Amino acid sequence: MSGHSTYNPQNPVLKWFEARLPIVGLIHSSFVAYPTPRNLNYWWTFGAILSVMLGVQIITGVVLAMHYTPHVDLAFNSVEHIMRDVNYGWLLRYMHANGASMFFIAVYIHMFRGLYYGSYKAPREVLWMLGVVIFLLMMATGFMGYVLPWGQMSLWGAIVITNLFSAIPIVGEYVTTWLWGGFSVDNPTLNRFFSLHYLLPFMIAGVVGLHIWALHVTGQNNPTGVEVKSTSDTVAFTPYATLKDGFAVVCFFIFFAWFIFYTPNYLGHADNYIRANPLQTPAHIVPEWYFLPFYAILRAIPSKLGGVVAMFSAIIVLFFLPWLDTAKVRSAKYRPLYRYFFWIFVVVCILLGYIGASPPEGLYITVGRLLTAYYFLHFLVILPVLGLVEKPLPLPASITEAVLGPNHGGVSVVPSSSAAAPERRA
């Protein structure tokens, strides 16, 4: 969304239009001529996958809303009506419900990609923080969407999550009453959740716009973590990135379709096909899989306020990550110690998810506490210290050198010695 457009229309109508609203030029400079690092791997296709999934959720959601009724007496039946009566309703609903899971799979991969390659470091701090904002909005959207079918998990998930706010000292009770519009999760709650569930994806789309804007100001990071130095380090977005992203989206859609057509309820919970009953809690409440690690952190702390604070901190800490990581080298490829800690952290997050799905008793509690402690230790102790003690491996002089070997270090444009020297010292 920045840089000089090389778009130069010859057609008189396009010329006339471009002089009045240069939007075609903007698209051209952002998605056609835009230079992308030549060494991007498939982990870089998840941004495109995420954009496509947002589109999928919005389109399927808008059509579901044509058949859905946000009322406690009618919501559950209207979802069954979508499943049984509406033409292709089953398909639209399964696309939307599984689409939410796919969206989160993609966002987690996208975020871990950023962690591995140090994409959050200067000058991409704002880009990263906008990503965390998108993540928060997605969590709110997914949570409110899950309430809409008004099954047992919908209701009890909503009760447990909204009650988190009752932990706030003094005003907690007023806040929950205000959120509910009553004294419990009831019709006013469902009604407003539907309204907000409709709104938030469009807010996400807005923040995605800012995210891409920030990306195009700083340029993309890449697997070496070395900044682009010459035109030989990049290739044009179209056709290179467009086609690679397109191919990745098609592969992702195959994975997505497998869930829709072969195991559409695998990622959901059977109890959500039982109509909501405010007098009976299901024996085992679990949130959607994508919230499980955070749910485990909530339960690890044996105090109400403490648990809530820990859970929110687990996300808030991500905002500070660019400053907590003191290492100058971005990519884990050149950080021999961080590479191990990264993978330990991935395993810890997956185990936290497992603990979040297990009953809160016995060994699960102890293990959950240890993992929670490690989660925070990673950000607050390991990352700051690692940057000071770790000795990074020598960096390539340029992306071109990393791809083609040492004799090609960007010779075509800048003398390799002058451009390469500062990076080698890092």
Next chain:
Amino acid sequence: MATPSLVEPTRRDFLYLATGAVAVVGAGAVAWPFINQMNPDASTLALASTEVDIAPIAEGQSITVKWRGRPVFVRHRTAKEIEEGKAVPLSDLVDRAARNPNIDGGDTADATDQNRAAAGKEQWLIMIGTCTHLGCVPLGQAGDYDGWFCPCHGSHYDTAGRIRKGPAPENLHIPPYAFTNDTTIRIG
């Protein structure tokens, strides 16, 4: 305004500030209806009280009734449960407040068994069946203290509905209620 240290505040500065202040108040006044519309509406606030016939509840049985969209437990306690409830010294309690609006000093009175059970009818225990942790409905006659156990995150309540172990911070709350005769209570 550019070099405030050299220039006396002028009438124009005052007008800027005054205009700004009025704009802030105006914005707040407009925002309030949009915030307050989310609070409970008149029809929700007007929810009637609930009458419960407790004659059919034998000793050792409980029922759950719905009041204000929430479950209320009405339990006919056994002699053993009452005894267990009485045997607990206050110093063992996590939350020492009775949480009973039907007695003097509601939230400040001690959480003795007597202050939790119905006045003069210690076999009856009437409580809002919402875990004070995150709002699940605890299961009756379960957990380490013979009272209620919340399966959501593992809170244990004793035979007087007092929190003993787990993440819940408070005893189960008691709703406002009254006996209209020996076998009927009105909740709310």
